[in-house]
Each structure stands twice: as structure tokens, then as C-alpha cells.
Amino acid sequence: ETPKSVQRLVASVSAATFAVTSTYWSQAIIAEVYALHTVLIALIVWFTLRWQTQIWARYALAVTIGLGMAHHVTTILLIPAVVVYLLSQVDRPIKIATQSLIQYGALAAAPLLLYLYIPLIAPFTPYAHLTLSETQTLTLYDNSIFGFVSHITATAFAGELQPAAVGIERLKLVWQLLLQQVRWPGLILAAMGIITLWCRQRGLFGLTGLMFLAVIGFNLIYFIGDVFVLFIPAWLVVCIWIGVGILSLTHHLADRFVRQKIGAEDSVIFQRMRRQLWRNAYQIIALSLPLFFFALPIFLMVTNFAVVDQNKNTQAQTRWQEILAEPLPESAILLSNDRNEIMPMWYYQYVENRRPDLLGLFPLITPDPAYAHISGVLDQALSSGRPVYFIKPMDGLSLKANVIPEGTLYRATSLPEAPTYKQQQRLTDPSSAETISLMGYDLSATTVKPGETIEVTLYWYVDHPLAVNYTSYVHLISADGTGITQSDHQPGGDFYPSSEWQVGETLRDRHQLTLPSDIPAGEYRLRVGMYYQPGPGVIQPLGDGLEPGTLVVETAESQEGLLQ
Template sequence: MGTRSGCRSLFVVRRWTRDTILALFFALASLALYAATAAPSVATLFDDSLEFQVVLPTLGIAHPSGYPLYTLLGRLWTLLLPLRDPAGRANLLSAVAAAAAVGVFFLVARRLAGSRPAAVIATVALIISPTWWSQATIAEVYALHGLLVALFLYCLLRWEGTPVAAGRRQVAAGGAGSSSFQLPASNTRWLAAAALVAGLGLTHHHMIALLAPAALVFVIRTDPSLLRRPRRWLPLLLCALAPLLFYLYLPIRGRVTGSLDGIFTPTAWGTLDWLLARGYSVFLTSNPFGVSRGLGTYLSLFPDQFGVLLCLGALPGLAIGWRQNARRYVLLLLATAAQIAFGAAYKVQDIDVFFIPAFMLVALWAAWGMTILVQWLESILTRYSLLITRYSLLITLSLSAIVLVQPAVTAIRAFPQQDRSRAWGVYDYGADMLANIAPGGEVVGLLGETTLLRYFRDVLGQRPDISVVPADAETDRFAAVDTALAAGRPVYLTRDLPGAAARYSLDAAGPLIAVSPKAAPAVAPAGRPIGAGIVLVDARGEVRWTHAGPVVRLTLTWAATAPVAEELKVSARLLDEAGQVVAADDRVPVHFAYPTTAWAPGEQVQDVYDLTQPAGAAGGPYGVLLILYRVADGGEVGRAELSAVTVGGG
């Protein structure tokens, strides 16, 4: 008996050691994938990623609920990691969090399903699922949120499996064997860990609260004595509430800095309103974006992530999983229902990321369901052949691997979109803006565009002389421009401002629009006549090198000899030696902001066009052709050939 017991103990140790090694393997493998495809620096303009890439390195105030845990972790991470720039480091933080979540997810699936192959299949499906992968390569909150969700479930399942919890269930069921059965001192270490993780989750993303009803039912069903001994809840509540002290970061730090939109106020009510994210309740109570989704849209979210077969594999778990373990079944069922209900009720455009916990839970259902299905198949097959019994593991792996075909094909096809490792476009755009701002200049634009400039100024320490004014409302942009002009500061717009052409003179300054007081009519300077009363005063071509390759920038100076009655567009073209167009840029002058009908006679207008050499194109001289044509009917009014530009090979 002693030898057999010792062998059994050794087997258990070896089994969990293998699972730990597998979890570590999946974590490292996914980390390699996510780090290799992570964006190298700033990669987006109009989402939260850019905001976090400014907030984390500078200890700023993120949008509601403030995300203090993520901010403090991100600050420490960007300080200590010696790789990439701060934005790239923030992206790698998501890769690390997502990889850690994958490792913990495997352990959860292994405990829940009881089958190692099923847990492996579910884990691989999660690793390459489109939404999860996309959030592992940029600075976002969802990878860390997924890690906290997985840790919370893991701690609950570990607590359920402790001898103390099992003993209490045995007593509650009357199966202790004798009235003298004694329970050891309550071991709530893993339950306390779950409470602590839940508290940390509340300081990161409030959606973790959706797991609370399922967790409470699970805990009470696992240890009913908790209902009779309320004092045992006190240390658990302390563990859950203690992390909320992280929210003190908001009013403390808010006294020296603010949110990027300038709205946060570090008062008690301002902090409470911020951490509760009351402003976002509008997406639950109304539909400000006019989002329209039917049942089919929500149902298709899951096959889009995991493929049809894996989703079908979840059905046996949903159908009869309660027979194997009713407590775990209720835990998963309530948690999944809460996550899906919230996602369906939350009327935002990027709904996929809010379904990430639901995706993880469905993958767990799939692991459980595949285990049940394989057990059923083995019970049938073993009746007919001992050979099949001998190779049951191979059969199990083969059948399970079939469900990964569709997710794998989807991942391979989507790889060019998922791979952000060469996504330098936003960084190059920001550097280009910065290079074209006069000393002491002010840039007025949308929040995302000005946040990009703040990254270069506040995080990288470049151009501390410039100021930025985020103004999404057009009236606010007009007010900011008027204030800057009255103070005599150089002022720029990041995009067309309707009505600005009638009030100001506008010129292109790289990708920006330089604003100045409206020019008075004057005598037109000498230049090359193009047609329709337009002359080309000056034209310069230069080759700019970006991360994507060479770009030919044409800087043109136009003038009108008389008022222009019709709106014209410019077509700038790059021609190869055979006269074929290899690149073109067609637009209304000054980045669509300053139509020819708004030009004052004699006013000189600077205009900019970028012509990108196609990838793989041969280097050498390229011709440059300008065509002026009417917007109304496309009729050409004039053209001019410029000096050739020598471009290096792409």
C-alpha cells in the first residue's frame, strides 16, 4: 500500500510538472509571436493606444476609469526595459501580459476540462485568435485584463481543489464517515488570492466585476459553511478592497498633471466621477453612434475567432457538463452569460475587444466539450478494437487537431494585418509634422493628432518649444487659431477646417496647414502660367526617406493673377523613363483645405504633394508632371513638366 501510494504521489507531481512546463512553453511561444509582430513605436492615431503611450511614460491621467494599475505598471516597465522607444516598450508590455495570460489560461483549461490535449487545442486557438492577437501587439488594456481574468479563474479552481475545501464539501454532503471527523484550519490562501486579483482587476478594467455573481455562487456552493460564518468574509473583503487604494493615484497625480483632454479635475467628486466612468454609461443607456447589430452579428463573433468546429466543440460542455461538475458548470455559465450580455448591450463600434473575456470563456467551454466528446468516442471505439485502445492518444490528438485547421488558416491569411512590426507610418507622420513647425509654433487639431505631437514633445523630449491645442469641436479650433494669431504665434491646423479658407490664408507646411491672416489682393508675382489665371511661381522636389522607403516631396508655390471662378484640383505625378505613371497624388490645394476660389489675386500659396515610390521600383531619375483640372468635370486647364528627381531603389 505504501509503495502504491508513493507511486501515486509521484505521478501527481509529474503530471502537474508537465502541465507547468506546457504552460510555460505556451507563454514563451506566444510571447515570441506577439513580440515579433508588435508595433515598434506609435502606430495608431484615433484610439486609446496612442494615449497610453503618452500616459504611461509620463505618469499622466488616462481616460476614465483612469487605469491606475496599468499606468503604474507601464511607468515601471518603460523605465526598466532597455529596448525600443517608450511607445515600443508599452507595446511589449501588452505582449508580455498576453503571453502570461496564455500560460495561465492553459492551466485553467487543464483543470477545468481534465484533458491535456483539449487544453492544448483551446490554448493554441486563443493564441492565434484575431482579436486577442491584435491586442497583444499595441499598448492597450485588454491583454492585462485577460491576464487578470485568467488568474481569477485559476485561483478559484485551485482553491476548490484544496483538501480543506474538499473536506468541507464532504461534511456538507454528510460523507465524512463519522461524527468525529475534524476539519483542519481553514485554508483560504487561494480564495484570498482570487479576491486580491479581483481587486486588482477593478483598478484596471471594470468588466472584471461581471465575474462576481458567478464567483459568489461558486464559492458558496464549494464551501457552504461561509454562509454560517460571515466573519470569514472579512479577510476576503480586505484583499478585494485593498487594491482600490491605487485609485488615490488619480487625485494625487492630478494635482501636477491632467488628462490629455484636460477634463479631469483632482477633486473628490471629480475623482469619483472619473473612476466610475459615468460618462461611458451612455453606451449602455442609449446609442450615440447609431450602432446596429443583429443576433447574427454577435453569433458570428465566436466562429470568427476560433472557427466553426471549435465553437461546435463547446456544445457538449454546455449540454452535459453539469453532470460532471455542477459547480464549475454554473461558474462558467453565469460568467459567460454576464460577459455576452454586457457586450451585446454596450453600443460601441469596436465591440470585439469587449468580448475578449467571453472569447476566453467559450474557449474553456470548447476544452470541456472536446474532452466529453473524445471520452464518448473512446468508449465506443474501445468496444471493437484493442489496437484502437493502444493508440487512443494518437486518435485523440488527431481528432482534436482537426478543429485547429480553420483558425490556423485564418491566422495565416491575416498575418499581414496582424504583423505590426513595420508599422512606422504614424511615427513618420509625427516626425514630419514636428519638422515643419516654426519655433514657438502652436498646433491645433483633433485629440488624436495632437496626442501624437505630445508623444514627441513630452515623452521623447523633442521640440519643447511648441504647444498643442486639442480641439475636436470646430468652434474650439477657430477660437484657438484666433487666439494664436492675435498673440503673433505661428499656428497650424492638422486638417481641413470648414470655413477657414474664407477667414484666413492657408499654406501647406509639410503635412500641416499653416494659418495666417487673410492676404489682401496684390500684384501677382512672375511665374509659369498654368491656365485659368494660375501661375506656378516655384517648384522644388526633394527625396525624403521614411521607414517605408523613399518619398518624393513636391513643394509648390502658386499664385492667382485674378480671382479664380472655378474650383481646381492638382494632379502630381511621378513618371518612369517610359512615361508611365508610377505614383500620383490628386487633391485640392493645401491638403484639401484651400480651394483656388478662395485665393486672393497676387497671394502666394505654398502647396505640398508626396509621391511614394512603389516597393521594388528601380532607382534612378523620375519625371514629374503637374496637371491642373476642374473639379466639376475633370477637364484639364493646364500642365507643367518639372525637373527630374533622382530616387533610390525601393
């Protein structure tokens, strides 16, 4: 009902709003796949809407779906919505000729031939295989039929689909991301657009609604760190709804204003003149009102600019210039728990040919389970015999290795063999079936004086997966059971908490005890153990604790007594 000029103006508001949503804007200015993915999705929607009226749109739709699948496999999420929409637009039973099916199928499949570039280029790709040692080779791409199929179907990410893990926190994440994109004014306009489509364009309501639900539903169960970028198609739909809402509101306000000032268009008095006046006034008002809605993209642009601005984002460049300036030994291995922190090194190696001897590793660099966790990556690196460095502090990994600062890096070396008891002592919680064994312990000194600090090193053997992040403790206790001093901390910290420990590992857990200055001389018991703290003031112990040994405290008076 609104003039084309008004529709185009409103479409400009909608497009501008989407362009400055924080997630899309952040991805559109970097070398990533999601901006082009969004263009292909927009084209799929456009060609779908023209399927009935334009023959060429049918062929274009098939090709674009194929391109989308070749570009990003999540394009498949749109297909049910497209099919339902096309079926809803046909009044009579559908009869599709076999020839047409073959035609459309061939057009959709043709772009998938782009995948053949992968096996063709793989033999010449320097990082398809990385040599860790003579007996250790990392296969980043398996150039076989099985490897090819696994790669294009994203089999490596199948483990991140976790429907059972979806809860209220995941729903809160979706709401927070949505609100962050268009704020409350945008949500209100989108709601108006949804209502308008339901009342007047059920087909488009179904198409956009099913697209939105498919994207949101998939992302709810897909647990990867940067899942927020996969919501972009859903935000595109929201901005379409915003445009429909603005158009509906513009039409309603313009129509009401003109009717109040001029009267109904079908008045019999001066009918032709009044109709022309009515239309002119309506068009002027309808063209003016959308201009006010440009306030939304302007507001989003101003508020999001500081977030997406990359003008001074040189941290990665600066840090890697520092790292490459270090006198690193030949063939050193550099570790991080974050893939994105290692990738700049590949640029310097493969583009600028700087330090090609170095090897960067991170979790999930290959589908091999040995590289699933940073601890496994560290084990593989240490077993290679090559020098190993952390590119940042990862204090929790001192459970697995000796870590010493070296320049701006941190040198990691293998732990010495742990002392062991003749028989392991075990912490067990009958209520949860959680268990862990104490292999042995070390003291930095067997006798200490009041006021001194002693290091107590515990060696835990992981004989059962632990479900929660435990706190370990070492308590010094007098003969009558009175606590003298203690050390409590979460072994592994944030980088390797107990819930990520792997069965079969022996982990070093170091505690420091500072003795009171007035502690009497004598022999004191060491009590060690673990507990879980689900909330403030709530402690769930893992068993009753263990008493592996004693500590002797000597004072000046006690030493004099011995001399006498």
C-alpha cells in the same frame, strides 16, 4: 474521465486558439491594458474553480478581483458569475463569519490602494493641465476628491452607455466579431462544449455562461469606437468552450473506437489484461486525436498574421517626423478628430523633448462639453489666438474656418463676419419640427457670362438640433421656373455633417454653379434649401426652399445692346 495528460493537451489547443484570435493577438503586442486584463480574468476563473478544495485559492481570488478592479473597472462584470457559481457549489445553507467577510473584503480592497498613486503623481504630471491661453486651461485630471472618484469610476464614459440605441446592427456586430475570432470550426466546437457542460458540469456552465452574457450585454449598450477590445473576455470563454468540446469529442471517439476493437472494459474474460489493454489503447487514441485540432490555431495564426503584423507599421512615426520637420510657428495648435493621431506627439514631447511648445487637441480631451465635438475643439483653438493647424484634410470643417494647405498641414483661420438679412429666412419641416435659418449669402460675382463658374456662399444659422445628415442645394431657375444649373452636396461632409451641428453656430456653405454655354442673357432666380435622402431615389425636403436673390447673366449680344 480522460487522463490528465489528455486534458493538458486539449488545454494547449484551447490556449493556442485564444492566443491567435485576431483581437487578443492585436492587443497583446502593443502597450495596452487588455492582455494583462485577460490574465487577471483567467486567474479569477481558476481560483473560483478551486475555492472549495484549496483554502489558499479563496484568498488569492479576493486579491485577484481587487487587482482586476484596480486594473480595469469592467472586472466588476465577472462578480455576479463568480458569486452564483460559489453559491451553486454549496449543499447546505451558507454561514459566513463576520471575520471571514472582513478578511476577504480587506484582501479585495488592498489592491485598490494602487489608485492612490494617481493623486500623488498628478502634481508632477505635465499634461494634467494644459494651457490653451491666458483664459483657457484644459484640466485633464482634476486633483480633488470629486475628480479622483470620477476618474476611477470612469464617469466620463457614462454618456456612452446607451441601452435605447441597441438594435439589430449591434447584434450583427457581435456575431461578426465572434465569427472573426474562431471561424465556423471554432463555433461548432464551442457549441459542443456548451452542450457538454450543460449535461455534465452545470456549475461551470453557469460560471462561463454568465461571464459571457455579462460581457456581451455590457458591450451591446456601450457605444465607444474601440468597443471590440472589450469583447476579449467573452472570446476567452468561447475558447474554454472550444476546449471542452474538443475534450468531449476526443473522449467519445476514443471510447467508441476502443470498445469496437477491444470490447467493453468490464468483460469477464481476461478481465485484468483486457482492462489494461483497454486503458492503454484509450490513452493512445485520446492523446492522438487532439493533435488534429491544432489545425484550428495554426489556421488562425496564418490568416491573422498579416492583420496583426506591426513589423512595417511606421506610418505614425513617419507622419509625425514630417509634421515636426515643418516650420510651425511657436505655440501652434494641432488638431485632429482622432485621439490616436495626436498621441504620438506626446511621445516626442515628453520622451524626446521635441517641440514642447506645441499643443495637440482632439474631441473629448476633457469632459468639458465645449470639447465634445471637433467643431467645438476648433472653436476653442481659434478663440485662443494661437496658430491652428489640421494634421490631415478635414474638408467639412471649412464650414467653420478658412482652411488653406501649408506644407503637409492645413492652416485654419477664423471666418469673416457673415452677411445677414434684416430678417432671417427659415427652412421648416412641419412634419418633423426640424428647422434651420439662412442668415445671408454671398456671390463671387453679381453678373456672369455663359460657361463661367460662380461661387454661391450660404450662411446657415443653427437654431434647432438636426437629427439627420442633410444635403444642401443651390439651384438657378429661369423666370418660368425651369432649372438651369444646380449644386447639391452634403455640407460638412463626413467630418461635420448636419446631425452634429451645434445650436447657435453660423456655418459657411459654399457651392459652385457652372452656367451652360448657351444660357440666354437675363436675370435668374437663386433657390436654396436642404433635403434628406434616406435611400436611393427618396428625397425628403426640409421645407419648400428659399429664394434669397437673383443672378444676372450677360452675353456679348446683351452688352452690345447696352452700348448702343
